[in-house]
Each structure stands twice: as C-alpha cells, then as structure tokens.
Amino acid sequence: MSIMGTRVLRKEDPKFLTEGATYTADVRDPRLEGAAHVHFVRSTFAHAKITSIDISDAASMPGVLGICTADDIPEDVGTVPAAVPLFPPSMMNRPLLATGTARFVGEPVVAVVAETPTQAADAADMVFVDYEPLPVAIDIEDANADNNIIFDDVGTNTAVDFAMMGMATGIGEEDIFADCDVVVKQRIINHKTAPAPLEGRSVACVWEGEKLIIWLSSQAPHGFKGALPGVYEGIDCQVICPDVGGGFGQKIGGTPEELIMPHLSRVYNRPMRWTETRTENFIGIGHGRAQVQYATIGGSSDGEIQSYRLEVIGDSGAYCGLGAFLPFFTHIMAAGVYKIPKIETAAKSVVTNTAPVLAYRGAGRPEATAAIERAIDIFAAECGLSAVEVRRKNLIPADAFPYTTPHGTEYDSGAYETSLDKALEAADYQALLAEQAARRERGDRIQLGIGVSVYVEITGGPAPGGAEFARVHITPEGKAQIFSGAFSHGQSHATTFAMVAADQLGMSIDDIEVVQGDTDKVPEGTGTFASRSLQFGGSAVYDSSREVANQAREIAAKLLEADAEDVVLDTSTGAFHVQGTPAVSKSWADVAAAAANDGVTLQHEGSHNANCSYPFGAHVVVAEVDTETGEVTVPKIVTCDDSGTILNPNIIEGQRHGGIAQGIAQALTEEFVYDEDGNPVTSNFADYGFISAAELPSFTLVPLETPTPNNPLGAKGIGESGAIGSTPALQSAVVNALSHLGIRHIDIPLSPERVWSAISDS
Amino acid sequence: MEISVKINGEEHRQEVEPRTLLVHFLRDQIGLTGTNIGCDTSSCGACTVHVNGESVKSCTMFAVQADGEEVLTIEGLASNGELHPMQEAFRQCHALQCGYCTPGMVMASVSLIQENPNPTEAEVREGLEGNLCRCTGYHNIVKAVMEVAK
Numbered sequence: 054m055s056i057m058g059t060r061v062l063r064k065e066d067p068k069f070l071t072e073g074a075t076y077t078a079d080v081r082d083p084r085l086e087g088a089a090h091v092h093f094v095r096s097t098f099a100h101a102k103i104t105s106i107d108i109s110d111a112a113s114m115p116g117v118l119g120i121c122t123a124d125d126i127p128e129d130v131g132t133v134p135a136a137v138p139l140f141p142p143s144m145m146n147r148p149l150l151a152t153g154t155a156r157f158v159g160e161p162v163v164a165v166v167a168e169t170p171t172q173a174a175d176a177a178d179m180v181f182v183d184y185e186p187l188p189v190a191i192d193i194e195d196a197n198a199d200n201n202i203i204f205d206d207v208g209t210n211t212a213v214d215f216a217m218m219g220m221a222t223g224i225g226e227e228d229i230f231a232d233c234d235v236v237v238k239q240r241i242i243n244h245k246t247a248p249a250p251l252e253g254r255s256v257a258c259v260w261e262g263e264k265l266i267i268w269l270s271s272q273a274p275h276g277f278k279g280a281l282p283g284v285y286e287g288i289d290c291q292v293i294c295p296d297v298g299g300g301f302g303q304k305i306g307g308t309p310e311e312l313i314m315p316h317l318s319r320v321y322n323r324p325m326r327w328t329e330t331r332t333e334n335f336i337g338i339g340h341g342r343a344q345v346q347y348a349t350i351g352g353s354s355d356g357e358i359q360s361y362r363l364e365v366i367g368d369s370g371a372y373c374g375l376g377a378f379l380p381f382f383t384h385i386m387a388a389g390v391y392k393i394p395k396i397e398t399a400a401k402s403v404v405t406n407t408a409p410v411l412a413y414r415g416a417g418r419p420e421a422t423a424a425i426e427r428a429i430d431i432f433a434a435e436c437g438l439s440a441v442e443v444r445r446k447n448l449i450p451a452d453a454f455p456y457t458t459p460h461g462t463e464y465d466s467g468a469y470e471t472s473l474d475k476a477l478e479a480a481d482y483q484a485l486l487a488e489q490a491a492r493r494e495r496g497d498r499i500q501l502g503i504g505v506s507v508y509v510e511i512t513g514g515p516a517p518g519g520a521e522f523a524r525v526h527i528t529p530e531g532k533a534q535i536f537s538g539a540f541s542h543g544q545s546h547a548t549t550f551a552m553v554a555a556d557q558l559g560m561s562i563d564d565i566e567v568v569q570g571d572t573d574k575v576p577e578g579t580g581t582f583a584s585r586s587l588q589f590g591g592s593a594v595y596d597s598s599r600e601v602a603n604q605a606r607e608i609a610a611k612l613l614e615a616d617a618e619d620v621v622l623d624t625s626t627g628a629f630h631v632q633g634t635p636a637v638s639k640s641w642a643d644v645a646a647a648a649a650n651d652g653v654t655l656q657h658e659g660s661h662n663a664n665c666s667y668p669f670g671a672h673v674v675v676a677e678v679d680t681e682t683g684e685v686t687v688p689k690i691v692t693c694d695d696s697g698t699i700l701n702p703n704i705i706e707g708q709r710h711g712g713i714a715q716g717i718a719q720a721l722t723e724e725f726v727y728d729e730d731g732n733p734v735t736s737n738f739a740d741y742g743f744i745s746a747a748e749l750p751s752f753t754l755v756p757l758e759t760p761t762p763n764n765p766l767g768a769k770g771i772g773e774s775g776a777i778g779s780t781p782a783l784q785s786a787v788v789n790a791l792s793h794l795g796i797r798h799i800d801i802p803l804s805p806e807r808v809w810s811a812i813s814d815s
Numbered sequence: 816m817e818i819s820v821k822i823n824g825e826e827h828r829q830e831v832e833p834r835t836l837l838v839h840f841l842r843d844q845i846g847l848t849g850t851n852i853g854c855d856t857s858s859c860g861a862c863t864v865h866v867n868g869e870s871v872k873s874c875t876m877f878a879v880q881a882d883g884e885e886v887l888t889i890e891g892l893a894s895n896g897e898l899h900p901m902q903e904a905f906r907q908c909h910a911l912q913c914g915y916c917t918p919g920m921v922m923a924s925v926s927l928i929q930e931n932p933n934p935t936e937a938e939v940r941e942g943l944e945g946n947l948c949r950c951t952g953y954h955n956i957v958k959a960v961m962e963v964a965k
Contacts (some may be wrong), residue, residue, distance in 0.1 A: 062906060069914035070902040070921065071893050171834075219869055225872050250917035251853045251949050298851070298915030332947040333855035443892035543913030543950050575846025605827070707951060711912065714952030738947065746940040746953035775952075 054625070057556050060703045063548045064562065065541075074296035077270045078328045084259045084266060088324035089118050089319060092173035093310060094163035094180045095337065096155035098405035099182035099191065099731020103155055106163060111179040114795025116172030118321050120180065121164040121313075124150040130316050133372075134283030136306050138220070140373035141207045144404055147311040147372040149284070155184065156203060156371035157408050158731055159336030161309055166321050168670065182198045189406045190657060191731045193345045193368045195407045203371065203404045213372045215400040221384045222398050222460050229360040229395040233351030236757075237435045241427050242800045243420045245368070246718070246724040247735075248413045249615070250542075252298025252346040253334035255446045256314045259324035264291040265315050268279050272542055273580025275689065278572045280307040294570035297542035301341075301715070302412030304542070306375060307339055309337045335736045339376065340725045341413020343368035344383065344420050348428040356436050356443040360395040360436030363387045363424050367402040368515055369410050371646045376410025382515065388458040389425035390469045390507045390669060391447040396459045409411050411703070412421035412582065414715055415773040418510040419780060426781035427798065430788065437662035440785070441477070441505055443726040445470060446638040463516070464509060464667040465761050472693040473507050473757045476671040480691040485675060495791055502790025506782040509669040512584035512715040512770025518625045518763070519585060522577045522691060523593035525554060526659030529649040531642035532564040533601075538578020540570050545704045545771065549587060550594045552700060553766070557598035559627030560641060577660070584668070584770020587700060592764045593661035596746055600657035605629065608644045608653065615639065666769035668763040670694035672778035674717070683809025685787055687717060687748070693755035694774045698767030705771050706754055713774020718744035720783040742802070791815070818882040822847070823891025827920040831878045837871075838862040840878035849889040849918045853947065860946030863926075864888045866934060868919035870926035872919075872945070889918035892925070901925045912950035920946045924960045933964055 068074065108120045139145075163180050167173035190196035190203055196210045204211055216223030230236045252638040258267040263283075271277050271294050278292040284307075287299060297304070311329060318325035329337065345366045352358040363666040365384070368378030382399035387398050429447075433440040448469045449456050457463045482503065489501045513519050522538035535550050548771045551565040558565075568574050579589070604623050609629030610617035619631050628638035648655050675689035699705050722742030726734040735741040760767030780801065787803050788796055799807060819828045822845060822873060829844055841847045843862070853861035862873040873886075892899045898906065901924050909916040914938040918944070927934065927942040933944065939960045940953070948956060 066906045066911060067898075068918055069911055070889075070898065070905055072890050073851065073918045074914040075848070075916065076851070078852075079842075079848035081848075165940035249949055252914070253861065253946065296914065298853075299913040301949065331856070331859075451952065501855050544910055545912070645905070707955060710954040711953035712952075714954075715949070737856045738854040741849045744943045744945060745949055746957060747944040749940070749953055750934065750955050751957060752952065793845070804913075 054254060055556055056552050058699055059701065061548060061552055061562065061701055063545050064551060065545060065547050076252050076296050077257055077268050078300055078649045080257055080268050085257050085324045088172040088257060088326045089166050089168060089321060091325060091327040092165045092170065092177040093161040094165065094182065094600060096151060096158055096162050097775040098155055098184045098186055099158050100180055100187040101153060102187060103153060103156050103162065103182060104185050105183040107181040111165060113175040114172065114176035114179055115178045115576065115790050116168035118166045118168065121317060122150060123150040126150065126316065129286065131284040133307065133312060134280045135308055135367045136375040137378040137405045141213045142374045142379055143204050143206050144212050144779055147309060149309045157406050158733055159408055160180060160371065164313060164317060166317055172622050178331040189731045191406055191727050192405060193366050195691065197366050197404045198526040203406060207745050210403045211400045212377050212404055215381055215384060220381045221400040222396065224399055225380055225396055229362065229397055230349065230351040233359050235432065235435050236349065236351035237350040237431050238347065239427060239431050239798055241343045241344065241424055243344040243346060243423055244801065245343045246723050247335055247340050247411060247725050247741060248298030248301035248303040248536060250301055250303060253329040253331060253337065254308065254311060254326040256311050256325045256744040257324065258314050258318050258384050263289055265805060266297060267315065268293045268812065269311055270294065270304060271295045272304045272540060273326055274540055274570050275538060275571050275578035275795055276305060277307050284312050290761065292572045294540060299543045301414045302336060302416055303581060305412055308617065310510045311339065315351045332737045334675045335741065336408060336733045338678045339370055339411040341411060341419060343410045344380065346424045348424045350428040350432045352432065354436055356433065356438045356446050358391060358432065358447045360392045361425065361428065362397040367399040367400065367407050368407065369402040370405060372409045373402065373404065374409045376414050378737040379412065379417035381423045383763045385462050386418045386421035386511060388460065388462065390449055391425065394459060398460060407727055414712060414776040418773065419777045422777050423781045424508065426785065432795050443506065444473065444507055460751065461673045465763055466759050467667065467669050468759050469507055469669055472669060472671040472695060472757055474692040476673045476691050476759060479753055479755045480673040480689065482673065483648060498680055500678050500680055500790040502678060502786040503784040504674045504676065504784065504786025504789055505671065506778050506785060507671045508622060508778045509667050510773060510777050511665050512773065513588055513669055515581045516665050518663050518811035519579065519589050520660040521593050522657065522660045523590060523597050525594065525597040527601060527645050527655035529561040529645050531640065531645035533558055533560055535565060535567045535594055536575045537569045537590050537594065537814050538566060538575055539586040540581045542581065544581060544586060546586060549700055549704055550591060553591050553594045554598045556624060557595060559622055559624035584772035587768045588666055588770060589661055589663055590662055591766055591768060593659065595765050596661050597657040597659060601655055604642045604657065608648050609639045612639045612643060612647055662688050664763040666697060666763050667773060668694065668696045668769040668774050670778055674779060674782035674784065674786045676783060676790055678787055678790040678808060680812055683805035683812060685721060685803050685808060687721065687783060688750055690750060690779065691753040691755065692775065692778060693757050694771065695757040696725045696771035696774065697758065697769035698760045699758055708771045709754055709775045712773060714749055716776040716779030717749060717783055720746060721779045721803055724802045750778045816879060818879055820881045821885045822840050833877065835878045835937065836874050837876045837878050837881050838873035841873060847888050849912060851915050851918060853915065854890060858947065860923055861916050861919040863946060864920045865922060865926060870923050892921065893945055899925065899962050903956060908955045908959040908962060909948045910955040910959040916946060916948040920948060920956060928963055936961060
C-alpha cells in the first residue's frame with residue numbers, strides 16, 4: 054500500500070519532544086565561541102528628526118565593545134534590498150539604522166555591542182537620542198489624504214496606485230451598477246495583526262576570512278542569501294537556518310537588524326549574536342493585514358449579483374516592503390468564489406508612521422475574502438434573503454473550471470457548492486437555525502449567530518506560478534538524501550518530503566533524510582511561504598526521485614543481467630526485478646553498492662515549475678453573543694477545506710487548525726493598536742490579545758479532495774486556508790446573532806466594547 | 816553568588832549573578848536549551864519547567880530562588896529512552912509543529928494532569944491558558960492531554 058495519504062507520524066518529533074529543537078539562539082557552534090551581543094536603541098517617536106546622539110555614557114559602561122549609529126556605517130554598506138521594486142526609492146530603500154529621520158516607534162537608531170546581552174541592554178539605556186518631533190500620519194485614511202507627508206522627496210504618502218500599473222482594473226467611466234435593483238456599499242476595516250511566531254528573530258554570525266557564516270531564524274535561507282549582496286556587494290556567504298519557531302510570513306526577507314549583523318561582526322572582529330525580545334518583535338518588525346476597504350455590490354432583488362467593486366487602501370507602514378505589494382493580491386482574489394459579470398478593483402498602498410506592514414498568513418487574500426463575504430451578507434440582508442442562499446445562487450458551478458474571472462484570475466479547479474453543503478451538514482445548520490429562532494422567540498440574553506463564508510485563495514505566489522529546487526541523492530548504503538530548497542519552520546518537510554520520495558523509491562521514510570536550511574548544502578532554493586512548499590518543493594522531490602529510480606534501474610539491470618527496459622522497481626518493497634520474476638531481485642543496498650563500485654553517482658536535481666493553485670472551502674462558525682455585555686464566545690467551528698490531494702492528513706489538519714485559530718483570533722481578540730501619536734499600545738503578550746486555548750473550541754474538519762491538474766502530486770497549498778475562511782465567518786456569525794436588532798455590520802476585532810456599542814446604538 | 820540546584824536529577828553548583836533568571840541560568844549556564852523564551856512579560860509559558868514537581872514559568876523566578884531546589888526540564892522528562900506518556904501523546908496526536916512552545920506546553924500539561932487527573936476539555940483549555948501556541952490552534956494539544964487523562 055502506498056504511504057501517500059496516510060497518517061505518518063513526524064520524523065521531527067522525537068528530538069523536539071525530548072531535548073527541544075535547535076533554534077538559532079540554541080546554536081552552540083564552536084565558531085561562535087566568544088560571541089559579542091547586540092542590543093538596539095529604538096526610536097521612541099513615530100516621526101522625528103534625529104538631532105543628536107550622545108553615546109559617551111554608554112560607551113564607558115561595563116563590557117561595551119562599541120556603539121554604531123547611522124554615521125558609523127560606511128558607504129559601501131547598502132540599504133535593505135527592496136522586496137518588490139515597485140515603489141519610490143526613498144520609501145523602499147530603508148537604511149539599516151534610522152538616518153536623520155525616524156519614521157516609526159521601534160525603528161532601530163543605534164546598535165550597541167557588548168560582551169553579554171545584559172551589558173548591551175544596560176548600555177543601550179544610557180544612549181541619549183535627541184529628537185525633534187514631526188507631524189505624524191498613523192491612520193490609513195489620514196495618511197491617504199496627505200495631511201502630513203512622510204517622505205518629502207516623494208511629495209505624497211501614496212507609494213503605489215495599482216490601477217496605474219495595470220495591476221488593478223481601476224474604476225471605469227461606465228457605471229457598472231446602473232442596471233442593478235439593489236446596490237449596497239460598506240466601509241470595512243481589516244486591522245493590523247501581529248504574526249507573532251513564538252520564536253522571534255535571532256541571528257548569529259561570524260566571518261571566516263572573507264566568507265560570512267550566518268545563522269538566522271528565517272523562512273527562506275536562499276532568499277536571505279540573495280538579499281545580502283544588495284547590502285554587501287560581492288559577499289561570499291553561507292546562510293544556515295537551524296530549526297525555526299514559526300514564521301507566518303514575518304521571516305521572508307531580510308530586516309535591518311539582521312542585515313547589519315555582518316557589518317558589526319566585521320568591525321568589532323567578533324562572532325556576533327542578536328536575539329530579539331517579544332516587545333522588539335511586536336514594535337520592530339511589522340504587522341499584517343492593515344487595509345481599509347470600500348466594497349460596493351449590486352444585483353437583482355432576487356439575489357443575483359451583477360456587479361462588484363472593491364476599493365482598497367493598504368497601509369505599508371513606514372517603509373515599503375512586501376506589505377506594500379499585498380493589495381495587489383487582494384485585487385487578484387477580489388471576486389471570491391462567485392460568478393459576477395462585472396468586477397472593478399482599485400488598490401493603492403500608502404505609507405504611515407507605523408512599523409512596516411508585512412506578509413501574514415494569507416497576505417492579501419484573506420482581505421479579499423473578508424470584503425466579498427461581508428458584501429454578500431449585507432447584500433442578502435438588503436434583499437431580505439438568506440445569506441446562504443444568496444451564496445449558493447451565485448457560486449461558480451463545479452462544471453465551470455478552469456474558470457477565469459472578469460478581471461483575469463484563472464481558477465484551476467473547484468467544487469464550491471460541495472464544500473458549502475458539506476460544511477452546513479456537518480454543522481447541522483437546520484438545527485442551528487431552529488436554536489437561533491427559539492432564543493430570539495424567548496428573548497434570551499445570549500443570542501446565537503451562524504456565520505458562513507465560502508472562500509478561494511491563490512497559493513504558490515502570484516500567477517502564473519513558481520519553482521522550487523530538490524536534489525535526490527542515493528548514498529553508497531542505499532539510503533536517500535533529499536536536498537530541498539523549501540524550508541520547514543513547522544510545516545514538517547522532513548516527514549512529508551520523505552513520504553513523497555519513499556513512494557517513488559520504495560524505501561522506508563526512516564532511510565530518507567531531508568536536508569534543508571543550509572545554502573552550502575542546498576545549492577539553490579526559494580523557501581517556504583505562500584503555501585507553496587508541497588506543490589513546488591514536493592513536486593521537485595517527486596521528479597528527482599523518479600529520475601533517480603530510473604538511474605538505479607540501469608544499474609539493477611546489469612546486476613540482474615537483463616535489459617533495463619525489462620527491470621521494474623517494486624515501490625512496495627524497494628526491490629528491483631525483471632518484470633514477472635520478483636523472486637530474483639536486487640535491493641537499493643545492492644544497487645547503490647554496485648553504483649559506487651562503478652563510480653556512478655545515483656543523483657538527480659532540478660527545479661519543478663508549476664502553476665499556482667486555488668484551494669477553496671467553506672467555514673461555518675457559531676457565535677454566542679451576550680447582549681448585555683457584548684461578550685462573544687465561539688462554541689462551534691466547522692470547516693470544509695480543499696487542498697487537492699492529501700499527502701498526510703495529520704499535517705494537513707494541523708495546518709488547518711493553526712490557520713483557523715489565527716483567523717478567529719483576528720476576528721475576536723487580536724489587534725495591533727497604535728495611539729494617535731503612533732505609540733504602540735499592544736507591544737507585548739500582556740497587552741496584545743494573543744488567542745489562547747481558553748477562547749477556542751475544538752474544530753470539526755470535513756475533508757474534501759479536488760486534485761489540481763497543475764502539479765504531479767495534485768496538491769494545493771493548505772497553510773493559509775484556515776486563516777482566510779474563519780475570520781469573515783465569525784464576523785458574519787456575530788452580526789447574524791444581532792441581525793434582528795437591525796445590525797448589518799460590525800468591524801473586527803469583535804471586542805465586547807465594540808459589540809456592546811453596536812447593540813446600544815441599534 | 817553560588818547556588819546549588821538539582822536539575823534533571825543531577826546536582827549543579829554554580830556562581831550566578833543575583834539578577835539571573837532561572838530560564839537564563841538553565842539555558843546559558845547549564846546548557847539546557849530545550850526550555851525556550853517566547854516573551855518578556857511571563858505570558859507565553861514557553862519556559863515552563865517543574866520546580867519541586869510544580870510547573871513554573873522559569874522567567875518568573877531568579878536562579879537564586881532555585882537554590883537547594885529540584886528542577887525538571889523537558890530534557891529530563893523521558894526516562895530510560897521511554898517517552899513520558901505526555902510526550903508520546905503529543906507525538907501521536909500531532910500536537911506540535913514548529914516545536915517552540917512544545918517543551919513548556921508538555922511540562923505544563925504534565926503538571927495539569929498531576930493536579931487534575933480527569934479534567935474536562937474546558938478544564939484543559941483553562942489550565943493551558945498561560946501557554947501560548949501559534950501553530951496548532953491548540954486542537955491537537957488539548958486532544959493529547961485528554962488522551963493522557965483517559
């Protein structure tokens with residue numbers, strides 16, 4: 054029986070459970086002996102001129118080796134390489150330390166180097182920076198109005214207008230709503246949230262002659278290696294990512310604190326380490342989502358949608374990184390799962406005096422789903438129809454795939470109504486409706502709401518697709534090594550990639566080692582983000598495994614004194630034999646030994662290119678709302694998520710669970726808040742509403758497999774789905790619980806105060 | 816000052832700065848890096864260990880407060896190569912992904928079951944409120960703890 058589709062336990066776990074994984078701060082490499090430690094002095098102003106920096110007291114503190122300000126960085130050290138080269142240079146070319154002007158609270162201004170982390174922190178407290186405050190732009194719409202300009206040389210806070218780049222449709226001359234009986238418009242806030250991997254950023258580095266060896270907590274070792282020459286021209290480097298404690302989009306590119314480390318190590322001629330605190334992670338690196346949207350939807354009074362317009366203003370924070378690009382993803386997925394004849398999108402990114410916005414689980418696609426799902430609910434309410442039935446009426450039918458939206462997005466495969474039906478059935482929707490009616494009838498204090506969302510997302514990156522590298526190598530003992538350019542930071546590649554190879558090679562996964570996260574060992578790679586790894590990286594393992602099996606058949610044929618064409622590899626046993634005569638066979642050990650004897654290396658490598666895939670699903674979330682206090686609890690979450698062919702149900706379910714929790718968290722408890730002056734208000738785990746076990750129920754997961762034709766594994770991405778469907782479903786549930794009061798919309802997060810206010814105002 | 820702490824059954828006598836937190840002592844001086852640091856407000860529980868059999872966030876006490884006490888970390892939980900039932904349940908239930916919260920989560924879960932051998936799901940969720948996980952949505956963690964309680 055094939056190992057594919059089975060609940061294989063993880064190869065990672067024995068170590069993780071008995072001694073703990075080895076994260077960057079745990080690395081005890083002898084080359085890092087005697088490492089010095091860095092602590093950053095960060096701006097306490099959201100926008101200010103830096104008029105002077107007094108380091109004299111700090112410099113004489115115990116253990117201090119040196120203090121580095123922007124003036125101390127030589128000219129041949131560059132700025133942060135642009136994630137996407139789409140923006141005005143000054144907005145995009147962020148300095149490693151604030152230079153002349155600080156643009157958000159938390160921006161690094163000075164690096165203090167000392168013998169120990171505590172000495173560095175103590176000395177950092179003695180650095181005195183004089184600031185001359187400048188007017189701030191914190192709120193997205195305020196920044197968009199250009200009331201206060203952040204980059205004088207640009208003259209506007211707008212970093213990009215996507216329609217002008219041909220990356221959104223723009224608003225046409227013709228009124229697309231002219232023929233609609235019903236038109237509704239809603240302003241929707243998709244607030245800032247913190248990715249908050251439990252491990253923050255961490256770096257250790259050392260120069261060996263002219264070569265830099267750098268360990269760091271990243272999702273993309275090769276991506277970081279690719280970024281370094283932008284700062285240090287012609288640099289020779291080895292990037293090593295040991296185990297990584299989660300990423301969620303936060304650890305894709307290089308950040309100033311990470312990129313300055315090679316400079317500090319060189320100047321002070323010491324191995325150098327920096328591990329951030331949670332507060333630094335919260336105020337220093339950035340947040341996800343951060344959009345204000347205007348959704349307009351129109352159609353006939355019987356619930357048929359004719360036109361939809363989505364206008365998005367994305368907050369890019371103080372500098373344009375990946376986050377400034379994400380409204381483009383929102384544009385791509387604007388239509389959601391619906392067959393809508395006319396679609397218009399407008400999208401722009403504006404800078405604000407807040408930490409740079411970055412990718413966070415879903416990165417632009419959850420925002421698209423949130424908008425259309427809200428719009429459908431409000432449209433249904435306006436028509437006086439069931440939101441479920443309006444969805445059903447407008448879903449793209451299963452026989453329409455591949456389906457291209459009016460604005461050019463091509464969905465590969467889907468069965469949207471099936472996912473909706475399955476989720477509703479598993480949730481016992483009819484019983485929930487009856488319970489809701491009974492509570493309303495009785496006038497219960499705790500009202501019940503049922504929220505439904507149907508979503509589709511794009512995984513693997515922006516269309517058309519992407520590539521990932523893999524090498525499969527057979528050792529002289531007849532075992533396999535996989536060198537993958539994808540990089541697991543929780544996704545279990547050591548297990549799943551071994552399964553893919555095991556299925557093709559007929560080996561036990563115990564005999565297959567997955568090597569990842571070291572740019573000297575793996576010659577090329579892209580990394581793990583955008584739910585891309587199995588579909589691209591796994592497919593690359595699949596390709597190379599098959600090629601290696603073919604190479605091995607040639608050797609086996611010699612041993613069996615047969616024609617290679619007649620030799621087969623029995624992948625259930627790993628035995629090579631002549632077709633029809635399994636009694637005489639050669640093992641991988643036999644073949645590998647013979648190959649070694651002949652001086653033949655059994656190995657194949659290459660990149661697998663594939664088109665993006667479009668996973669989809671339906672979520673049903675039940676909310677209980679205390680009408681006297683506004684408190685929301687979530688007793689039931691049912692999801693039907695399709696990720697194509699399922700490789701390992703355990704891993705897929707785990708990805709769904711984590712995504713669901715983060716999506717619920719955004720709707721219920723988590724918001725990164727700045728005050729009007731740009732001071733972070735929720736800058737640690739004590740102030741930020743990081744969701745805990747106590748706020749969540751166990752989840753009901755309904756399986757669905759609609760293989761994609763876009764890769765040989767049939768796999769779509771699953772990393773982000775949970776976070777895409779669950780947020781609008783919970784929002785919908787809370788609004789639904791209060792719909793009898795005339796409430797049609799409440800922005801997230803659904804804090805007791807916000808819900809109570811909505812009830813009071815109704 | 817000098818302290819003496821029994822860690823995972825082994826006596827350690829070491830000089831520590833008075834302000835050293837127990838978690839830093841374990842990681843940096845003893846070299847037991849299984850215990851992780853996830854926050855700076857004693858909120859996340861990644862550093863949970865047992866002190867005299869009770870779960871403690873090791874960032875909430877100084878190393879000197881552990882003088883003369885017994886500390887158990889994730890590295891000392893399995894015995895004779897056999898996983899502790901909680902470690903085994905975490906493995907069977909896929910209750911870990913990136914692994915960062917795991918040592919603290921396992922130690923907190925062991926303690927929870929010692930205090931309440933037959934908890935309801937709600938009690939498990941309440942009991943683990945102080946241990947944060949970003950990967951699993953807690954679903955499989957709760958499942959693992961309930962498995963051990965069976």
